[in-house]
Amino acid sequence: MVTRMLFRAVIMGPPGSGKGTVSDRIVKNFALKHLSSGDLLRTNVQNKTEIGVVAKSYIDQGQLVPDDVITRLVLQELHKINETNWLLDGFPRTVPQAVALDKAFHINSVIDLNVPFQTIKDRLTARWIHPASGRVYNTEFNPPKVPVMTD
Numbered sequence: 001m002v003t004r005m006l007f008r009a010v011i012m013g014p015p016g017s018g019k020g021t022v023s024d025r026i027v028k029n030f031a032l033k034h035l036s037s038g039d040l041l042r043t044n045v046q047n048k049t050e051i052g053v054v055a056k057s058y059i060d061q062g063q064l065v066p067d068d069v070i071t072r073l074v075l076q077e078l079h080k081i082n083e084t085n086w087l088l089d090g091f092p093r094t095v096p097q098a099v100a101l102d103k104a105f106h107i108n109s110v111i112d113l114n115v116p117f118q119t120i121k122d123r124l125t126a127r128w129i130h131p132a133s134g135r136v137y138n139t140e141f142n143p144p145k146v147p148v149m150t151d
């Protein structure tokens, strides 16, 4: 019997550290499935699932979704892709989430993006998010096709 070694990685870093961009580059070059907890939540919000309805009230207030809700959702999704290599982005964000992940899977690698605070501040100042799709723009290097309206 041949057992295949599966590679499980987590990417961490504060908002604006480039987790999404770096993840996209990694999955383009390596056979990994990228799972983002934020994207997963947005899909659930859009589809108005039970979890999506609960999550929306927290996301709209800029709060973290409760640990039990997000942990159930992410672990369930990871079990669905159990046979693949994966890169997890946005989870864990709290100690209970990390403990739950550690109990469920063996993580091979953690990528921690270490970006100077001023760089993050500059990036976030220029960052715009389209709430409906979650698409992220940057007025400096990736502006939205339709100009931003401010009042």
Ligand code: AMP
Pocket: 037, 038, 039, 041, 058, 059, 062, 063, 064, 065, 066, 070, 089, 090, 091, 092, 093, 094, 097
């Ligand atoms: P993100 O796209 O990763 O910035 O996530 C968007 C929003 O989803 C966050 O502001 C949180 O409200 C929620 N969220 C994503 N991941 C988590 C997590 N691991 N734990 C709690 N809330 C999360």
